[in-house]
Amino acid sequence: MRNFHGVLFQFYLLSSLLLSSWPMLGESLNPSLNDDVLGLIVLKADFQDPHGKLSSWNEDADSPCNNWVGVKCNPRSNRVSDLILDGFGLSGKLSRGLLQLQFLRKLFLARNNLTGSIIFSFASLSDLKVIDLSENGLSGSIPSDLFTQCGSLRSISLARNKFSGPIPESLGSCSSLASLDLSGNQFSGQLPLGLWSLSGVRSIDLSDNMLEGEIPKGMERLNNLRVISLRNNKFVGEVPDGIGNCLLLRSIDLSRNSFSGGLPSSMQKLSLCNNLSLSKNGFTGEVPQWIGEMRSLETLDLSENNFTGQLPDSFSKLQSLKVLNVSKNALSGSLPESMSSCVYLVAFDVSHNTLTGSLPSWMFKLGLERVLFSDNGLSGNIDTAFASSMENSRKKLVVLDVSGNKLSGEIPSAVGDFGSLEFLNMAKNEFFGSIPASIGQLKTLIVLDLSENQLNGSIPLEIGGVTSLNELRLEKNSLVGNIPLSIGNCSSIMSLSLAHNEITGSIPASLAKLPYLKNVDFSFNKLTGALPKQLANLVNLQSFNISHNQLQGELPNGGFFNTIAPSSVSENPSLCGAAVNRTCPTVLPKPLVLNPNSTDATQETIPQNFNRGKKILSISALIAIGAAAAIVIGVIAITVLNLRVRASKANPPVAFTFSGGDDFSQSASSNGDSGKLVMFSGDPDFSTGTHALLNKDCELGRGGFGAVYRTMLKDGRSVAIKKLTVSSLVKSQNEFEREVKKLGKVRHANLVALDGYYWTQSLQLLIYEFVSGGNLYKHLHERSSGSYLSWNERFNVILGVAKGLSHLHQMNVIHYNLKSSNILIDSSGEPKVADYGLARLLPMLDRYVLSSKIQSALGYMAPEFACKTVKITEKCDVYGFGVLVLEIVTGNRPVEYMEDDVVVLCDMIRGALEEGRVEECVDGRLQGKFPVDEAIPVMKLGLICTSQVPSNRPDMAEVVNILELIRCPSESQDELGDVFN
Incomplete structure (x- = not known):
């Protein structure tokens, strides 16, 4: 029997065209052979099963009803009734083997990785009631006869696949259908008319597709419909009046379409509806008063439409309402006081309208969690609203946004009582006075935005108590005083803006304790002093604007500050460093x-x-110490003389x-x-x-x-x-x-x-x-170390070395010994030139002495070292720099010794350039990962620096400018072209 099953199984795999005749073939060959076994084995053969979930499916079994994972059988007929393979991680395609499961009632293949299209009909599976193929990668059009003779089907889910084309008309044949979910696909075209003939359907979800056109008439026939979602399609026209006859509707989602016109008044009959979402359409007219008759509403979203007029008083009848969103419309007038009866309201969003009046006094009595009033025309102070808040409601409020209004007065200290606040935005109003110290009580606050007001006074020290803060915005006020040191306690902060104020004093070093800090803006203040060097340790920093202040001294070295934009540090007359193009004076303490x-x-x-200990002593103490010291010195002198006599031979x-x-x-x-x-x-x-x-x-x-x-x-x-x-x-x-x-x-x-x-x-x-990152030679040539420099890192090394040499030459110091082993890389990837100027420690600049003591610099030495009549100048360093540039770009040593040849790097690159194949010389590890429009100009610059005639080489200041033009060529294409032409 085992051999027979195996041979027959192989036969079925070879010829799927004969599947429809399997039952008859099985009976003729062996009446006891189970069609379910064969069908499931064929199905398994088209699956990849990486987790071995189907290992229990054995082709030698007489029946799949005994311990086959995912298989359930009818105990009376002993035939497969349920196939439940949800989330098994299966991939592959759907096989016709399914059609052998003649008594199958439920098919669950959701949350797998199945691909391909459906190429057969389920018509032969007359008992099938549930199909769930959701969350796979199935694609293609649905066969027009897929649902022919589907009278027994109760639930169909093809959600979140890649199906396309029209929804088949054959769907109307599924007369017993109760649930249809085709969401999250790419279905297009208009809704099939047969959809409205499914009088027993309870749930229809066609959201997130590309369906279009108007909704056809006949919707009133869906007497049992509870849920309909047409969200995020391309439907147009008006909502059909027949929707009001679907009296059992609980949830309606028509959002993200292009519906227009007013809402049909028949909808007021939907007294059982608890969710109505109509956002992001083109509905017009006033918000209807009759919405108040939909007494069961818990969520009402009318946002991003063209509704006008006032918010209806009838909303006070919505006693079950929890979420109300009417934002981004053209609503006007004041908010009705009757809204205070909506005692279950949790989220209230009326932002981006033209509402007027004051902040309603009932606002903080309801226990709201989210309150958004931004971008309206509300005015007056907010003391009354805050004062009327209940203790219970203060514990619930999470989001408060009243930005972009005309609110005035002082920010009440009661704001500190809302202990659960995570988002507080009061920007773009007319608040004045100082920032209340009670802000420090908001321990859960993540965003605080008080920008663009008329606030004065200093930033309270208590701000350091808001340790969960991610974003602090206080720009465009009239704040004075210093930046509080306590800001360093806000360890989670990522964005800090204090721009356009009157803040004085220095930038506190405590900022360096903020590891997640990304964006800082202190521009247009009156800050003084030097920037703390520790700021260079902020590894996540992306912007740091300190322009238009009175800062002085040198910018921090390393990290972000090595590439800071000049505009971010401009208008600080006493600030120095490369970014401001101003050399820092050398001021050292007395040695x-x-x-x-x-x-x-x-x-x-x-x-x-x-x-050395340092202590200030009184005059009497100094006299006593002096007397004691005189005695001690006398004793030491005699002792030392005796010791010298004893140790005269040592x-x-x-x-x-x-x-x-x-x-x-x-x-x-x-x-x-x-x-x-x-x-x-x-x-x-x-x-x-x-x-x-x-x-x-x-x-x-x-x-x-x-x-x-x-x-x-x-x-x-x-x-x-x-x-x-x-x-x-x-x-x-x-x-x-x-x-x-x-x-x-x-x-x-x-x-x-x-x-x-x-x-x-x-x-x-x-x-x-001490520089911790090792030298450049190791990074370029010791591949066993696992180090690898990207093009961006190499370019930064070249630019950094050029800047270092340029500064040396400004200080009248010649390096004499430039090579890759004398370039160190610090922990942040920045290059540091070492061993500069040491040749000056020798008694004379003798060419023999230099060449003998710097033998390892072979290939970097300028040709003038061989000519005693040519003066050694900074141009020697320029030559060595040119060789170093070519070494960095190509990954080759300056001189390579082959079996029967010696390859000089400069000559090799020059020859490749003449032959038009210089791009091939770039380090093989960078192939396909470097910008050609940067690499080739850099190599050309290296060749110019290695000119045999010293006067033809640029000085290092010019080299720095050329490199910056290569990195940002749009600034001066003509100038860059002149360099290499």
Whole structure:
């Protein structure tokens, strides 16, 4: 029997055309063979079952009625009656195998992924009562004979598929139909006349299709209709008068169509209707008084039509009304006081009309949750309405919008009593006075908009209590005072606008504690002081407008502020930085010089742990300390002399020691000179912990000038210490210090800052800021690291390096050693140029010295290094920059060594450009992911920078301008064309 079933099953799969003869064939072959088994197995064969839901369906079974998932059988006939496969995750197509289930009563295949069209009729399934194929991907037109002989069907749902074409007329044959849902498809054309012959239908949902035309007459025959939804189609004309004869109607949704004219008066007979939605049509005339006769209404939505006149007094009869929306019409007059009898009202929206009068006193007595009066002509103060609010109603109000009216007076402090408020909009009115401190009691408030009023006074400190706030808008008032520090407690805030006020003081650093902050507008105020540097840490920032203030100092470095639009910072005369095209003056604190051997009373000795305590003492205390110190110094002097005699054969340690058991521990020179530490800002609070400052474990890398180590300051900030290994070539101490101090004054967002230095005759250290993201060489060439730079990131690196070099040259500093390993990437992806100006520490700019000490820069060195008669200038850096640009765009090293050839990157790109295939040179990892109109001009710029003649190379300021033109070519196409032609 098993082999027989298998062979017969394969036969059926090969020839679906014979399905109609299966029952007869099955009887002739084996009378005991179950047609339901065969039909279901064929159905399963056309399904994909990723979750194995149908694993229990076995072709060797004699009957599907025993433990087949989703299958129910009639216990008397032992034949399949229900097929319930809702939400099984099935895909594939509907099979004719269904037609074998001759006793099927219910078919549920909803919420699957079925596709294809329906190509057969259900006429042969005479017992079928329910079809639910909703929420699939079925498509195509419905066969005209699909519902022929469907007299037994009670429910049809084809909702939320992709069916198209007209609704078949054969639907009128389903005389027993009670529920029809064809919503969420692409049905078109007019309604079939046969639809009105379904006298037993209770629910019709044809919403969200493309049906059109007028509703045909005959609707009055639908005596049992309870629900009708024609929402979101293209119906036109008037609503037929026959709708009033459907006396059992509970819900009518005709919204989002193009109905016109007035409402048929017959609708007042629909006393059982609880939902009437007519929004977004073209209905005209006054809102009918008879609507008050529809006593069961709970939801009435007449919004976005052309209704005129006043709101009828008869609405007071709607004792069950919960939601009333008449917004976006042309209603006028005042709101009827009789509305106070609608005690179950929850949401009331009359916005965008021309209503007048005052805010009704009954408004806050009803326990409303949503009140929207925006964009009307309401006037007067709102004290009475707020004062009459009941304690119970204050706990329910969630949304209050009275914006865009002519309301005046002060904002009552009672607003703080509405403890459930989430949305409060009182903008565009004539409110005056101060913002009540009670606002801080609204712990659930998400949006607060008091903009465009006449408010004065300062922003209350209590605003910090509204910790759930997402949006705060106070612009276009007359507010004064400072921005409260407590704003930093509003940790959820995303949008903050205080523009067009009279606010003074500085921008508080507490703003940096708002991690979700996206949009800030402080423009047109009187803000002063510098911007907090911590603002650069706001990773979600998208706009920050501080124009038209009196701010000063440098913009924060990094993050959003590296690309801030110039218009956002304009009209701040003392603000400096790239965005305002104004160089910041270098103002550094007096260097802290620590020399333990100095006799100068103004210098201090270095304690062993490098900590300095600061305390103001009284005169008497100083005298006592001085006397004690004299005694201590005498004792120490005698002790030191004795120790020197005992240790005359040994080398004494320097005052600045680097211990740790490795070969980096230093000793003083034979003349006994100790070290000198200079920090350009702050105390040298090193915290080495268990590692020495120059511990091998903390080594970051080595270069032509020395090794670099990472260490930690007491405040948790990391620094990088470069131990110079060119000591025999370093200048004298005075010359060394003069050059290093010059480099210490160079500050720019795209330059690694030099924070200090340490000097002895045998050991020189440079102390830099630590940059965490590694160097550019690693990102470009070490593919095993998994790093990958997009085109946008590469362009930003090129632009950032150009800006850094341009600033160096403005400070009369030449880099001499530009290469990808000397470009560091910080945590936000911004480039920082390192190792600039170190060649100046050598006793002479000897070309041999440079070439021997900077061997790793092969390919970046300008050709003039080989010619002693040509002066070395900033144009050497421009050449190296050009090579770097080509390296970034192509992902190739400046010089590549092949098996039998050496490929110089500049020559390769130049040749490709002449042959018209320069686009092929872009890094293969970027193919299809870069703008050609940016990449090719950038490569051309790189070639111009690597010109053999120094005078033909642009200076770095010009390079920055060209790059900005490439990124925004519409600003000056002609100028950009002149560069490359």
